[in-house]
Amino acid sequence: MKKMNPVVRYFLKIISNTRTNIRDYGMYIALAVIFLVFSILTNGLFLGPINFTNLLNQTGYVAVLAVGMTLVIVTRQIDLSVGFLGAFLGAYIVVEVENLGTSVWYAIIVAILITVVIGFVKGILIARVNVPSFVVTLAGMFIFKGMLLLKTDSTTTPSSNNFFRTIGVGYLSDMKVGNFNLLTLIVGALAVITIVTLSIMKYRHNKKLELKQTELSMLITQIVVVVFIILFLTYNLAVYKGISYLVLITIMVVAIYHFFTTKTVLGRRIYAVGGNPEAAELSGINVYRIIIFVFVSMGVLTLIAGLMYVSMLRTANPNYGISWELYAIAATYIGGTSAQGGVGKVINAFVGAIVIMSIQNGMKLAGFPSNIEPIVLGGVLLLAVVFDIYTRNVRSIDLVGVSYAKQKYHDEFVEIKDKYIQAKQALKLADQTDNIKILELEFELTKAQGEYNQLKDRIRTAKEEDFLNVI
Amino acid sequence: MAKNNILEMRSITKTFPGVVALSDVTFHVEEGEIHFIVGENGAGKSTLMKILSGIHGPGTYSGDIVFEGEVVSFNGIKDSVNAGIVIINQELALFPDLTVYENVFVGHEIKTRYGLVDWKKTREETKRYLDLVGLKIDIDTHVGSLGVGQQQLVEIAKALSQNVKLLILDEPTAALNEDDSANLLQLLINLKKEGVTSIMISHKLKEATEVADSITVLRDGKTISRLEKNEIDEAIIIKHMVGREIEDIFPKRPKYEPQDVVLETINFNAYDKNKNRYVVTNSNIRLHRGEVVGISGLIGAGRTELAHSIFGNPKNYKTSGGIFINGKLVNLNTPQRAIDHGIAYVSEDRKGNGLILSETIGENITLSALQKISRYGILNEMKQSSEAEKYVRNLNIRTPSIFQRIRNLSGGNQQKVQIGKWLFSEPSILILDEPTRGIDVGSKFEIYTIINDLIARGMSILLISSELPEILGMCDRIYVLAEGVQTAEFTMAEATAEKIMEKATI
Numbered sequence: 001m002k003k004m005n006p007v008v009r010y011f012l013k014i015i016s017n018t019r020t021n022i023r024d025y026g027m028y029i030a031l032a033v034i035f036l037v038f039s040i041l042t043n044g045l046f047l048g049p050i051n052f053t054n055l056l057n058q059t060g061y062v063a064v065l066a067v068g069m070t071l072v073i074v075t076r077q078i079d080l081s082v083g084f085l086g087a088f089l090g091a092y093i094v095v096e097v098e099n100l101g102t103s104v105w106y107a108i109i110v111a112i113l114i115t116v117v118i119g120f121v122k123g124i125l126i127a128r129v130n131v132p133s134f135v136v137t138l139a140g141m142f143i144f145k146g147m148l149l150l151k152t153d154s155t156t157t158p159s160s161n162n163f164f165r166t167i168g169v170g171y172l173s174d175m176k177v178g179n180f181n182l183l184t185l186i187v188g189a190l191a192v193i194t195i196v197t198l199s200i201m202k203y204r205h206n207k208k209l210e211l212k213q214t215e216l217s218m219l220i221t222q223i224v225v226v227v228f229i230i231l232f233l234t235y236n237l238a239v240y241k242g243i244s245y246l247v248l249i250t251i252m253v254v255a256i257y258h259f260f261t262t263k264t265v266l267g268r269r270i271y272a273v274g275g276n277p278e279a280a281e282l283s284g285i286n287v288y289r290i291i292i293f294v295f296v297s298m299g300v301l302t303l304i305a306g307l308m309y310v311s312m313l314r315t316a317n318p319n320y321g322i323s324w325e326l327y328a329i330a331a332t333y334i335g336g337t338s339a340q341g342g343v344g345k346v347i348n349a350f351v352g353a354i355v356i357m358s359i360q361n362g363m364k365l366a367g368f369p370s371n372i373e374p375i376v377l378g379g380v381l382l383l384a385v386v387f388d389i390y391t392r393n394v395r396s397i398d399l400v401g402v403s404y405a406k407q408k409y410h411d412e413f414v415e416i417k418d419k420y421i422q423a424k425q426a427l428k429l430a431d432q433t434d435n436i437k438i439l440e441l442e443f444e445l446t447k448a449q450g451e452y453n454q455l456k457d458r459i460r461t462a463k464e465e466d467f468l469n470v471i
Numbered sequence: 472m473a474k475n476n477i478l479e480m481r482s483i484t485k486t487f488p489g490v491v492a493l494s495d496v497t498f499h500v501e502e503g504e505i506h507f508i509v510g511e512n513g514a515g516k517s518t519l520m521k522i523l524s525g526i527h528g529p530g531t532y533s534g535d536i537v538f539e540g541e542v543v544s545f546n547g548i549k550d551s552v553n554a555g556i557v558i559i560n561q562e563l564a565l566f567p568d569l570t571v572y573e574n575v576f577v578g579h580e581i582k583t584r585y586g587l588v589d590w591k592k593t594r595e596e597t598k599r600y601l602d603l604v605g606l607k608i609d610i611d612t613h614v615g616s617l618g619v620g621q622q623q624l625v626e627i628a629k630a631l632s633q634n635v636k637l638l639i640l641d642e643p644t645a646a647l648n649e650d651d652s653a654n655l656l657q658l659l660i661n662l663k664k665e666g667v668t669s670i671m672i673s674h675k676l677k678e679a680t681e682v683a684d685s686i687t688v689l690r691d692g693k694t695i696s697r698l699e700k701n702e703i704d705e706a707i708i709i710k711h712m713v714g715r716e717i718e719d720i721f722p723k724r725p726k727y728e729p730q731d732v733v734l735e736t737i738n739f740n741a742y743d744k745n746k747n748r749y750v751v752t753n754s755n756i757r758l759h760r761g762e763v764v765g766i767s768g769l770i771g772a773g774r775t776e777l778a779h780s781i782f783g784n785p786k787n788y789k790t791s792g793g794i795f796i797n798g799k800l801v802n803l804n805t806p807q808r809a810i811d812h813g814i815a816y817v818s819e820d821r822k823g824n825g826l827i828l829s830e831t832i833g834e835n836i837t838l839s840a841l842q843k844i845s846r847y848g849i850l851n852e853m854k855q856s857s858e859a860e861k862y863v864r865n866l867n868i869r870t871p872s873i874f875q876r877i878r879n880l881s882g883g884n885q886q887k888v889q890i891g892k893w894l895f896s897e898p899s900i901l902i903l904d905e906p907t908r909g910i911d912v913g914s915k916f917e918i919y920t921i922i923n924d925l926i927a928r929g930m931s932i933l934l935i936s937s938e939l940p941e942i943l944g945m946c947d948r949i950y951v952l953a954e955g956v957q958t959a960e961f962t963m964a965e966a967t968a969e970k971i972m973e974k975a976t977i
Contacts, residue, residue, distance in 0.1 A: 266848060268841060275827035275829045275830050276824065279823075280827070284810045342827065443481065443534075446482075446534055449533050450482075
């Protein structure tokens, strides 16, 4: 058999990899399509530095909520109360500072205490008293809405406090090199170096343990794509104002939670409880404490999100908080978190939040009437989940192997296919009154069909490794 | 005299992605017989029955099904039930919160002229079918409050109410005690007279030798043989099933020399608040270092409950009396405490509460002792991989990699992962609860070998099992429980199957 052209092989490998891991890549592909569509509709304005910075700033509070919601949903719970709780906590801080003259930090510390206590209460009601989280947090939704109205006295309270201005519209440093923000360039460079080093370390580790892993050319392709994305981000932020505090907070929350969920004992325990609470219990994990932790963590992130939002608009308003929880839940599901529990990535929830806010931002920018946006959003959410279900059992495919197998079984395949077609024909032409004959022909047909399907399956599942010694 | 074949399956071939589950399987069942299909796990029994009952519809397999002389093709359970084929799965398809009569007619309700449910007739009919299966209970009982044996009979009553001609039972006695099993088998013999043919899928060869009129043996997706009534013999069946002769299912180990007591319960009681009764009464067991002690008894005798009480009482029973480890009274009120005291518990229900199906082999193995692969609460993934690799190798877990998810493994391999998970916590006392339930003969032998290895290394094992041969073949000493009460203690020399059964059925 002839060895395949390396360039053709390279592209076949990329397609095979993408198809095999379509569940992981699907969302990124979707995001790329959304970016492309809006860039075309807005003549490039959408991905331009100013709008792109705005988009990331707007995404912040939803992303932070979605990160917390991922853990909630991973442990098979839900939290409907985060919208109004976030708005209430934000309003609490603003009103305390503006109307009562307390210092910002004092107000924040009290708010932290409030949200931690609320998290505890939610966790205890859910894990110990066994009230469904849907009911507990639905009640919370009403209660916090009322508290928001009480705290704001149903009126808007603007604030000119410097703290909110800095968090809401401030940027980290305005030192420039030429046209570029220096700090942003440094952060971008550091990110690239970290990614490359981590990839090399993992590759070496896997090699040492002789674990099966992606081949080098694929790994390099992956790294190149990621580096390209980082460079694009860096460029876009650097030519405008650099990194805002909102983006900094978002990135930090995502990074900390990513590390925490994937690399720590507590993170592993949370996923174990989500995957099978009884097995987790029998493995020595205190399920009750884990659930409380998850709701307290959600509470703290809700406070951060609320603070980001009121800072962004520098007001406390009784109308804030509507549908935040829905956006957060949607972002989590778009990010592929499973409602059955135990499965879901924090990073993907972040990307899910970007998808949602891109649609919101892009449609506005492209001049669509604002009432169409929820319809599109609902459609995207449905599509994402349907896609997730359809790709749940995706089989791995190796197109290089398939191509070799096609060569190898070519003659056999033609023969069996012919036999199958003939059997079909024979049955069609047979005398319909001759029952015994028909039975026999049906039997022949199913047999031929079986052989045909088996061979097709053998070709479909062929791997390149199987042919290494033949070539 | 040759009878008519009620069912014939010809040249059935079925492939799943990458595997041939059935290849050219042919077998037939004669009218009015009890036909057994036996084979190791993965031999294709369940797949074959799924094709027969229409779960795998036409087009997904090749070959023919001939039922009552006609080629049939079923698209889903509804079709096969209409034709008179009813399958009763291992996991019963009943609604625990509905009453018996609602369950029997759910899906094929009797209707009045106006299209409403005719409850009067439903109740009458239900009574009639319950009499037929010999179940003497109130039809208003909620199915959830019945025992497993009784639930099975309700399922059969439901099948009869659907005018069943061919009844398929998938491992019906796996969860039943000896009495209920005997009852069920007698019922099948009775139903034969009513003209119901049955197919049984079973791991219990003793049943096959007792009641089968004929047997089909499958191995690796192929038909190996059909044995007629006069040819049925346990040794022959096993030989055909495994393709080799098993000299001795239970590997030998040296005679036990008494050592220190490592675990002891003294006047121990456990009260289940939900069930409102004592699940363990006055338990006094002793386990010595390097010893295998069997806990025998029927389902509901309190064996698992005793194990749970020792392993940190996760169900929060109210307990009294004492548990002693190495001579010291200990308070084991959470599983974590039990683990800290060197106890490990391999659950009887590996999918339900033993393993996390959505996670990988590596993640499951290390879950019982995360502190071993972490420092300051941060995991060392390199260590996780290398540790998991070690257990996969030592326990001979067959998998492409440690990153394989548990749900993709066979039962025997899942069980080995569960054992590996608990060996990882380095216990000194290992409680094995039905360690070989639902796994094939080959894997069973491997698990027995593992038990002997562990004993040789000084571990002590409590072995809970419903299979008497396993208890007799593996244990140094045996306790028998009946309804929560410890009724007997036997040494290996004293114990016989008859004696144990006698004490278990007090």
